[in-house]
Amino acid sequence: MRLTIWLGSLLLVVTLAATAGLGLAESEDNRYEPLKRFSQVLDYVEKFYVRDVERNELIDGAVRGMLEDLDPHSSYLDREEFEEMHVSTSGEFSGVGIEISIKDGRLTVVSPIEDTPAYNAGLESGDIILEIEGVSTQDITLMEAVRQIRGPRGSPVTLTILHEGDQSPIKVTIIRDTIPIVSVKSEVLEDGYVYVRLTRFNERTTEELHEALDDLRGQTTFRGVILDLRDNPGGLLDQSVSVADAFLSEGLIVYIQGREENSKRDYIATQQSDDVDSPMVVLINAGSASASEIVAGALQDHERATLLGEPSFGKGSVQTIIPLDDGSGLRLTTALYYTPSGR
Known part of the structure; x- marks a missing residue:
């Protein structure tokens, strides 16, 4: 039995009197008032920031921030990330073989996938990933962490790991491999x-x-x-x-x-x-x-x-x-x- 959730929109057509129309216009003005502030900030950044920044890069960053402020599981997926997301549920990919999440503000291993490099290297559920290639994961987004940990088959990635209950972190170098999706x-x-x-x-x-x-x-x-x-x-x-x-x-x-x-x-x-x-x-x-x-x-x-x-x-x-x-x-x-x- 296959179940699919469809997302749709409901269009309501309403005939309003002229006075109601004015009220609606005022309501719409209030709704879009915060966008004026966004537009103003965007304009200042483009004009005065110390280096040139593509508008798409600024918009992407704003959208990411908006979603990641909601909860640890909401996120923006650019084209590459969107394709990777489909691969991870239907095909195979190159990486180390761990499922990660942001828990209590820390990049955390949910679980290693059996018979993968991460599993064989001893990563465990609850491990905190403090660094990726020596760079702190503090304030890292989930999708950015996924992008950094994944990579070509045969290439190494070094993670600084704090095992649950341990006081001192350890560095673990893992060789990426093809991760088959056998469930x-x-x-x-x-x-x-x-x-x-x-x-x-x-x-x-x-x-x-x-x-x-x-x-x-x-x-x-x-x-x-x-x-x-x-x-x-x-x-x-x-x-x-x-x-x-x-x-x-x-x-x-x-x-x-x-x-x-x-x-x-x-x-x-x-x-x-x-x-x-x-x-x-x-x-x-x-x-x-x-x-x-x-x-x-x-x-x-x-x-x-x-x-x-x-x-x-x-x-x-x-x-x-x-x-x-x-x-x-x-x-x-x-x-x-x-x-x-x-x-």
Whole structure:
């Protein structure tokens, strides 16, 4: 089941009396008054700043600042970043293999991706990246950090890392490699008991999950399932819903709530012929974020699975990717998500 959120606009055509029209004009003047200040600052910078600056560079910086002031997850994506964002959920890219976020103002490792250079170098969930190539990450934007850490396969990047609980940072040099987007691993542990590991939620995760479950069914009859979501940084909302749906036959999976009261949207499980109904354990840790928390929360609230591990990352917001006309885009927080019990 594929779910897509459409963003649209509603055009209201209203006939106003002349007096109402004057009131509207005054209201519009007030609305755009702050833009006069922006235009004035832009004009002063272009005329008097110590060096020439392209207007597009100034506008890009202003847009970035506007979005990054909102929350750690909203950001502006230039054309290159917008393309990279699509690659990271559908293809493969060159880098070290970590999911990062800004947490409490610090560049933080959400989780390393298994079998990648960062994972093999010992990076862990909760690590703080203090420097990239000797340059402080204080006040760095998330997308700028991604751009600096990614690079051509075979090239080195040195990160200054503070492990959680340590007092002294260490420098770790990692050789970049191609990071494949394989999101599901599985095996039979012993007769009747299977292990399924989800490393992220990309465009093929649900498809890969069903392929793995079909393969496991060919080897054994399920008596118990371990679903491992440790160090899974999350990903696409629709994939978290369809993954949870594979283990639930009915009931609410998650609901999201935007700024308007009537923007609440429920995602409901549907009964399917291949639903897994055997007892389950779900493994989580501090690197389980976003879509992982949606799946774990739904299975726990429906008493469908026992959760084992440690508290998860705690990201409770939904970002919508909005393309712009020039090929750039916005990643904008548009809703909060809640488990079936309202957590």
